[in-house]
Amino acid sequence: MKKIGLLSLVFMMFAGVLAACSSDDSSADSSGDSTDDHVTLVWYLIGTPQQDTEMVMEEVNKYTKEKINTSIDLKLLDWGEFGDRMQVITTSGEEYDIAFSSSWANNYSLNARRGAFVGLNDLMDEYGKEMKELIDPAFLEGAQIDGELYAVPTNKEVGQQAVLSFNNELVEKHGLDLSTVNSIEDLEPLLAVIKENEPGVTPIATFDAHLPFDSVLQGELPFAFRLDGNTDEVINKYEEDITMETLKTMHEYYKKGYIAQDAATSTDSWPLETPNWFVRKELYQPYAESVWSRSAGYEIVTRPLEEPHIFNGSVTGSMQAISATSKHPERAMMFLNLLNSDPYLRNLLDKGIEGTHYEENEDGTIKHLPARIDNFNMPSFAIGNQFLLKLYEDDPEDKWEAFEEFNANSTPSPVLGFYFDSNPVRTEIAALSNVASEFSPALLKGAVDPEEYLPAFNKKLEEAGMQKVMDEIQKQYDEWKENQ
Amino acid sequence: MKKLKQFGKNLYDNRIWLLMILPGFIWLIVMKYIPMFGQIIAFKDFRFHPDGFFASVFHSEWVGLENFQFLFSTNDAFIITRNTLLYNIVFIVVGLILAVAVAIILSELTKQKLAKVYQTGMLFPHFLSWVVVSYFVFAFLSMDKGLFNNVLGFFNIDPVAWYNEPDYWPYFITVISQWKGVGFSSIVYLAAIVGIDRTHYEAAMIDGANKWQQIRHVTIPMIMPLIVILTILNIGSIFSADFGLFYQIPRDSGPLYSVTNVIDTYVYRGLMTMGDIGMSTAAGLYQATVGFVLILLTNYIVRKIDEENALF
Numbered sequence: 164m165k166k167i168g169l170l171s172l173v174f175m176m177f178a179g180v181l182a183a184c185s186s187d188d189s190s191a192d193s194s195g196d197s198t199d200d201h202v203t204l205v206w207y208l209i210g211t212p213q214q215d216t217e218m219v220m221e222e223v224n225k226y227t228k229e230k231i232n233t234s235i236d237l238k239l240l241d242w243g244e245f246g247d248r249m250q251v252i253t254t255s256g257e258e259y260d261i262a263f264s265s266s267w268a269n270n271y272s273l274n275a276r277r278g279a280f281v282g283l284n285d286l287m288d289e290y291g292k293e294m295k296e297l298i299d300p301a302f303l304e305g306a307q308i309d310g311e312l313y314a315v316p317t318n319k320e321v322g323q324q325a326v327l328s329f330n331n332e333l334v335e336k337h338g339l340d341l342s343t344v345n346s347i348e349d350l351e352p353l354l355a356v357i358k359e360n361e362p363g364v365t366p367i368a369t370f371d372a373h374l375p376f377d378s379v380l381q382g383e384l385p386f387a388f389r390l391d392g393n394t395d396e397v398i399n400k401y402e403e404d405i406t407m408e409t410l411k412t413m414h415e416y417y418k419k420g421y422i423a424q425d426a427a428t429s430t431d432s433w434p435l436e437t438p439n440w441f442v443r444k445e446l447y448q449p450y451a452e453s454v455w456s457r458s459a460g461y462e463i464v465t466r467p468l469e470e471p472h473i474f475n476g477s478v479t480g481s482m483q484a485i486s487a488t489s490k491h492p493e494r495a496m497m498f499l500n501l502l503n504s505d506p507y508l509r510n511l512l513d514k515g516i517e518g519t520h521y522e523e524n525e526d527g528t529i530k531h532l533p534a535r536i537d538n539f540n541m542p543s544f545a546i547g548n549q550f551l552l553k554l555y556e557d558d559p560e561d562k563w564e565a566f567e568e569f570n571a572n573s574t575p576s577p578v579l580g581f582y583f584d585s586n587p588v589r590t591e592i593a594a595l596s597n598v599a600s601e602f603s604p605a606l607l608k609g610a611v612d613p614e615e616y617l618p619a620f621n622k623k624l625e626e627a628g629m630q631k632v633m634d635e636i637q638k639q640y641d642e643w644k645e646n647q
Numbered sequence: 648m649k650k651l652k653q654f655g656k657n658l659y660d661n662r663i664w665l666l667m668i669l670p671g672f673i674w675l676i677v678m679k680y681i682p683m684f685g686q687i688i689a690f691k692d693f694r695f696h697p698d699g700f701f702a703s704v705f706h707s708e709w710v711g712l713e714n715f716q717f718l719f720s721t722n723d724a725f726i727i728t729r730n731t732l733l734y735n736i737v738f739i740v741v742g743l744i745l746a747v748a749v750a751i752i753l754s755e756l757t758k759q760k761l762a763k764v765y766q767t768g769m770l771f772p773h774f775l776s777w778v779v780v781s782y783f784v785f786a787f788l789s790m791d792k793g794l795f796n797n798v799l800g801f802f803n804i805d806p807v808a809w810y811n812e813p814d815y816w817p818y819f820i821t822v823i824s825q826w827k828g829v830g831f832s833s834i835v836y837l838a839a840i841v842g843i844d845r846t847h848y849e850a851a852m853i854d855g856a857n858k859w860q861q862i863r864h865v866t867i868p869m870i871m872p873l874i875v876i877l878t879i880l881n882i883g884s885i886f887s888a889d890f891g892l893f894y895q896i897p898r899d900s901g902p903l904y905s906v907t908n909v910i911d912t913y914v915y916r917g918l919m920t921m922g923d924i925g926m927s928t929a930a931g932l933y934q935a936t937v938g939f940v941l942i943l944l945t946n947y948i949v950r951k952i953d954e955e956n957a958l959f
Contacts, residue, residue, distance in 0.1 A: 250922050256699030273921065278695040381920050424790040428810045428898040487697040585921060586692070593717040593917030593926060597908070600916050601901040610811075611902075627721045 198232040202491050204260040204498060205236045207252070209245040209268055209545050215538040219515050226508055231497045245269065253279045253486070260489040261499065263545055264314050266476040271306070271484070272582040275313035280484040281492050282311040290496040291315070294503035297548060299570050305478035308582045314484035315499050318548040320448040320566055321478060322471030322573025325373050328445050328455060330438055331462035333357060333364065344466045347373060348412050350442060354421045357441045366421040368433040368440035371607040372409045373468050376400045377475070377576040379583050379636055380592070383599040385624055386583075386636055390472065394577035395644065397636045399629065401606075401621055410617065413609030427610035435459040447471070449565035450558075457557075471573040475582060481545050503548040510553055513546055515539040528556040581643045588635045591628035598623045689714055689929040707925075714929035717917060723908065731909040735885040737821055738828075743878060745829045747870070750836035751862055766837075769830030777891025784823060784896055810900040817906055824892055835877065839870045875949055875956040883942040886910060886934040910934060 216237060224234045240248050249262060249269040264271045264280070274280055287295055294315070295303070302316035327344065334341060337360065339353050354366045376387035379397065387400040400406055416422050423429060433440055435458050445451070447465065455463045483502075485495045501508055514521045520535035543552065550563045559565070585592055602620040605611045658665065685704075692710045696702040718724060749769065756762040772780070787794045788809035796806040809815065847865045856864065888909035897907045914930040942958075950957035 250924075253695060254693075254700065254703075254924055256695070256701075256703055258699075270920075270922070274695075277693075278697075384920075424808070425810065428900045430898070487695055488699065589921055589923055589926065590713070590717040590720055592921060593914075593923075594721045594723065596918075596920060597721075597723055597904075597913055597916045600899070601904045601908075603901075604899075605901050627723075 198494070198497070201228070201232050201234070202494050203234045203236055204489075204491060204495055205238065205258075207238050207240060207245075207249060207259060207262040208542075209242060209263045210239045210542040211241050211540070212239045213539050213541065215515065215520070215534065218519075219511065219539060222516055223508065223511055226511070227498065227501065230501060230505075231494065233494050233498055235498065242268075256488060258488045258490065259486050260491060260495045261483050261485055264479075264482050264484040266479040271314055271479045271482060272308060272475075273585075274484070275308050276582075276584055276586070279487055280313040281487055281489065282313060283315065283485065283496070284311055286485070286492060286496040287312065287315075290493060291500040294500045294548070297504055297550070299567075301473055301570065301573070301575070302478050305473060305475065305575070305579045306482065307580060314479075314482035315503065315547075316478060317481040317483075317544060317546070318503065318550055319481065319544055321570045322473050323477035324447040324471035324573075325468040326445055326447040326451075326465040327442055327468060328452070328463050328465045329442050330440060331464045332438065333361065333441050334464065341464065341466055346468065347409060350416075351412075354416065354419075354441070358419065358421055361441070364439055364441055365423050366441045367416060367423075368443035369423055369426045369429060369431070369608055370444035372406075372413045372609070373444060374400055374403075374406055374409060375469060376403075377472070377578055379578075379581075380585060383603045384592070384595060385599070385621075385629060386632065388576070388578045390576060395640070397633050397640060399621065399624070399633070401617060401624070407613055407617060410606055410609070410613035413607070414612055415609075417609035422609050426608040427605040435463075444468070449569045450562055453557075453559070471569065473573045473575045473579055475576070475579060478579070483547070499547075502546070504551075506551045506553075509547055509551040513541050513543050513552060515541075523553070524556055527553065528558070529553045530556050578640070580647075581640055583636055583639055588628075588632045591632050594627040595624060595629060595632065598627050686928065686932055688925050689932045691925055693923075693925045710925075714923075714925045715933060717926060718910070718914075718930060718933060723913060726905060727908050727910050727913045730906065731886060731888050731911075734817075734820065734888065734909065735881075738824055739878060739881045739885070741821065741825060742828060742832060742881075743874065745825055746832040747836050747867075747874065749829055749833040750840055751866060753833070753837055754840045754866075755858070766830070766834075769833070771830070772827045773831040775827070777889075777895040780823065780827065780891075781895040781898065784819070785898065788819075810898060811902045813903050813906045816897065816903055820892065820896065820907070823896055824889070827892075832877075836870055836873065839873050840866055843869045872956050876958055879942060879945050879949065879958050882945050883938040885941055886937045888912070890915065 216239065220235065220237050223237075227233045227235060245263070246268045252259065252262075253274065263269060264274060266272075283291075298316060298318045299321050301321045302318065303312060305321075306312055306314065306316050327347075327350070329341060333339075337356050339356065341353075343349055344353070357364055357366045371382075374387075375390055376398075377390060378384070378400070379386040379388070385399040385401050387398055388394055388396075389398060413422070417426065423431075433443065435455060438459075438461060445455070445465070447467065452463055452465055483499055485492050485499075489495055502512070503509070514529065515535050517523055519532065520539050521529045521531055523529050543549065550566065554560070554562055598620070602616060602623070606613060606616055606620065688704060688707075690709060690711060691704065691707040692713075693707045694703065696706045753762050753766055756765070785793070788796075790796065790806065790808055790810070793809070795809065799806055843866065847869070848861055851861050851865050888911045890911045893907050893909045894912050894915065897903045900907075910930065914927060918927050946958050
C-alpha cells in the first residue's frame with residue numbers, strides 16, 4: 164500500500180511536469196499571406212551577445228511592424244556554443260522560426276536531411292521575389308539538396324580561394340621576391356632567409372597543408388573529389404601522390420624549424436597584431452589585404468595558392484534557415500526577404516543606429532562611433548546580403564563590384580550541389596572520424612614524417628571501413644549525376 | 648483503508664523531514680527519471696518532426712541495435728574499453744588509499760588552523776576546470792618552453808616531445824587526476840573520522856595502543872562501511888571516463904590516443920561531425936547498463952563477505 168501511494172505521487176508529479184513542458188499558447192492560425200495578425204518571430208543568430216541589441220531591435224521592430232506587421236526576437240548565441248545549443252534546441256523540438264545555419268556551425272545539410280528545416284522553394288517564389296533577384300544564382304543553385312533549397316544563403320563572395328599572406332615588413336626588410344611563389348614548395352628559399360636572420364620570428368604561422376581537392380564531409384576525413392582530371396570518382400585524398408609530396412615538404416619545413424615545434428597540438432591562434440610570423444594561409448575575398456592590414460597595424464600582402472572555386476562549403480558558408488517547428492514560415496520568409504533586399508533594415512541590423520553607432524558622411528560612406536565597436540559589434544557576414552551594406556570611408560569605392568567580379572570568375576567545383584547523405588554509413592563514419600583525428604592534424608601540420616605515418620593512416624582507415632563509405636558515396640554521386 | 652490512513656499519518660508525522668528531502672526528490676525525478684524515457688532513442692534512427700520532441704521520437708524508425716555498432720566495430724573498441732576500465736580501476740584504488748590517508752593525516756594534525764590551510768589547499772584544484780588544468784600541465788610539458796624540458800636541458804639531456812610519447816601518459820593522467828580529486832574525496836572520510844567517538848581512542852590508549860595501532864584497529868574499521876559504500880558507487884561509473892581529463896589534458900594529441908582514448912572521447916570524436924543523437928544515447932545507455940550490472944555484482948560479493956557493509 165505504501166508503495167502504491169508513492170507511485171501515484173510520482174505519476175502525479177510526472178504528469179505535472181509534462182504539462183508544464185508542453186504548454187504553448189499557439190494562437191497560430193494566421194494562415195497564408197495576410198499580415199493582418201501581428202506575430203513575433205524567434206531568430207537564433209551566431210555571434211557574441213551585444214549590449215545594445217535591445218536598443219537596436221526596438222528600431223528594427225518599429226520598421227518591420229510597419230512593413231510586414233512582424234516583430235523579431237533576436238537571440239544571439241556565442242560563437243563557441245552556437246552549434247551545441249542549436250543541436251539541443253532542434254532536438255528538443257523547441258518552437259523557433261529562423262536560425263543561422265552553415266557548413267561549419269548548425270550543419271546545413273545534416274539538419275535539412277533530418278527534417279529540421281522547411282523546404283523553401285515555394286515560399287521563396289511567393290514571398291522572396293526581391294531577394295531572389297539580388298542573390299547570386301550560384302548560391303541559390305549550389306545550396307539545393309536534391310532540388311530543394313532549405314536555407315537562404317547570404318549573398319557574399321561565392322568562391323573560396325586559399326592564399327598565402329605575408330608580413331610585408333619582413334618581405335621588404337630582406338628584399339624578398341614574392342612573384343615566384345605559387346605553392347607551398349616555392350616558399351623554401353624565403354623561409355630559409357627568415358629563419359637565419361629573424362630569431363624572434365616563427366616563419367610559418369601554423370597552417371594545414373593545402374590540398375587541391377573538394378572534400379566530402381569535413382576536411383579531416385579522406386573522402387574527396389579531384390578538381391580536375393577524373394572528377395567523377397570519389398578518392399581517398401591521403402593516397403594521392405600530391406598529398407605525399409606536399410606533406411613531405413611540410414615535414415621538411417618542420418624539421419628545419421620553420422614550423423613551431425608544438426604545431427600538432429597547439430591551439431595558438433597567431434593573432435595578426437603580433438608580428439611574430441612571416442607567412443600564413445588564409446581564405447581570400449576581394450580587398451582582404453586591406454582588411455587584414457587594418458587589423459594588423461602593418462602591411463600584409465598575398466599570393467594565391469589556387470584559382471577561386473565554388474565549393475559546397477562556400478555556398479553554404481552562411482545561411483538563414485526556417486525551422487520545421489515554426490508556426491509562421493510565410494512571415495519568416497517575408498522577413499528574410501526584407502532583410503536581404505532592404506538596405507535600411509540590413510544596415511540597421513548590422514551597423515546599428517545612425518548617430519549612436521555610426522556617422523554618415525556626405526558622400527554616403529560611414530565611419531564607426533565607439534559604441535559600434537563596444538556595444539554593437541555584429542557578425543556582418545552571418546546576417547544577410549553583404550552587397551547592401553554601406554561602405555566605410557576607407558573602403559575602396561568599387562568594393563562590391565569587385566566582389567561581383569570575383570564571383571563571376573570563380574569556377575564551380577565538379578561536385579557542387581552534391582550533398583552526401585551519411586546516414587547509411589554512420590557507424591563507419593564514427594570510427595573513421597576517430598582515425599582521422601588521430602592522424603590528420605599531425606600530418607597536415609608537418610609534425611610527423613608522412614613516409615611513415617601516411618601508410619599507417621591509410622591502413623587504419625581501411626580497417627575502419629573506408630571502402631564501404633567510398634562505395635556509398637560513389638553510389639549516391641552516380642545517382643545525383645544522372646539527375647543533373 | 649486502514650493502511651492508507653496509516654500511510655497518511657506517517658506522511659504527516661514526518662512532514663518536516665519529507666519537506667526537507669522534497670527538493671532533492673523533485674530534482675531526481677525531473678533530471679534522472681523523466682529523461683529515462685529518452686533511452687528509446689538509442690534504438691531509433693532519430694529524425695525531426697515539426698510537432699516537437701515526442702513526435703520526433705515516435706515517428707523515428709526503429710533500427711534495433713544499429714546505433715550500438717560503432718562502439719564495437721573496430722580495433723579501437725578494445726583499446727577504448729581497456730583504457731576506460733584500467734584507468735578507472737587505478738583511480739578507484741589509488742584514489743581510495745590517498746583519500747583515506749589524507750583524511751587520517753588531517754584528523755591527526757594537532758594544529759587545527761594549519762589543518763584547515765592544508766585542507767583548503769588540497770581542495771582547491773577540485774574547483775578548476777580541466778581546460779585551466781590543461782594549461783598548467785602545458786606549462787610543464789611544452790616542447791620548447793616547458794619546465795620539464797628546461798630542467799632536462801640544464802642537465803644536458805635532449806628535450807622530450809611529451810605530447811608525442813605515449814609511454815609517460817598513464818602516469819601523468821593518474822597523477823593529475825588524483826591531484827585534482829583527492830582533496831574533495833577526503834572530505835567525506837574526514838567527516839566520518841571526526842565523528843568517531845573519542846572514547847574508542849581513549850580505550851585503545853589505555854590498552855597501550857600506539858598511534859599506528861589506533862589507526863589500524865579503530866579508525867579504519869570505523870569508516871569501513873563508508874569505504875565500501877563509496878567504492879561500490881564508484882564502480883557504477885567504471886565505464887564512464889572523465890571527458891575533460893582525457894581530452895583536454897593531452898591536448899587531443901593523436902600520437903597519444905593509444906593511451907588516452909576512452910569511451911567518452913571516442914564517442915565525442917566519432918559523433919562530433921554528425922551529431923547523431925541516437926548513437927550518443929546508445930553509448931550512454933551502454934555505459935550505464937554495464938555500470939549498473941557491476942554495482943549489483945559488487946554488492947552481491949560484498950554481501951557474501953559481510954552483510955553489514957552491503958549497500959542494499
